[in-house]
Amino acid sequence: MRLPCLLQPGILKEAIKAIFKGPYTTKFPFKPHEPFERFRGKPEFHAEDCIGCGACFQVCPAKAIEMKDIGNKRILTVHWDLCIFCGNCQANCLTEKGIVLSKEFDLATTEKREDLYQSIEKELIQCSFCKENIAPSAQLAWVAKKLGTMVFSNTSLMLFYLAEENLTEIKGLPDKETPTLRSDRFRILCPKCRREAVLKS
Numbered sequence: 001m002r003l004p005c006l007l008q009p010g011i012l013k014e015a016i017k018a019i020f021k022g023p024y025t026t027k028f029p030f031k032p033h034e035p036f037e038r039f040r041g042k043p044e045f046h047a048e049d050c051i052g053c054g055a056c057f058q059v060c061p062a063k064a065i066e067m068k069d070i071g072n073k074r075i076l077t078v079h080w081d082l083c084i085f086c087g088n089c090q091a092n093c094l095t096e097k098g099i100v101l102s103k104e105f106d107l108a109t110t111e112k113r114e115d116l117y118q119s120i121e122k123e124l125i126q127c128s129f130c131k132e133n134i135a136p137s138a139q140l141a142w143v144a145k146k147l148g149t150m151v152f153s154n155t156s157l158m159l160f161y162l163a164e165e166n167l168t169e170i171k172g173l174p175d176k177e178t179p180t181l182r183s184d185r186f187r188i189l190c191p192k193c194r195r196e197a198v199l200k201s
Ligand code: SF4
Pocket: 043, 059, 060, 061, 062, 063, 064, 065, 078, 082, 083, 084, 085, 086, 087, 088, 089, 090
């Protein structure tokens, strides 16, 4: 014989517990739902902690993060309409705080889905000769801090670090297109121009 629902094993116990603890369901949408700890909601850039390295762009499986270098600016954009909330970007962020998944999940809109994005800009350091972009200045500063005294083993990084500390000035544009003098080595250079500087000087 089939027992009434409340008399089935475990059900009565759960029903009594629910009297004291209250219902398991939430009152959403009448009351905001509070997601649980470590909930993976909308990813957001935190400009002050992002160094513009682009690791999040590289690892995003849904191609929801876009990275464009325009002139001396790097623009990073996260498109929430493409995001699958996997958390890869946060897990692989160099600073661990540059992009963080928030608890926000209610992204439905009657506006255009293309408007669901957040962009941040980072300044890029360029080669003194060919103007090729080298890396974001925030990333160089972060690497220099991590390296400590070892920063003096890389000329471009050392010059950048000393300029940041107001101990030297970054030299202006040279009046020639390729480095030829020994002194040209003491400029911020891309790998190609540094090779030329070493070979020709
Ligand atoms: S959570 Fe996943 S899909 Fe969304 S932006 Fe980050 S890496 Fe891309």
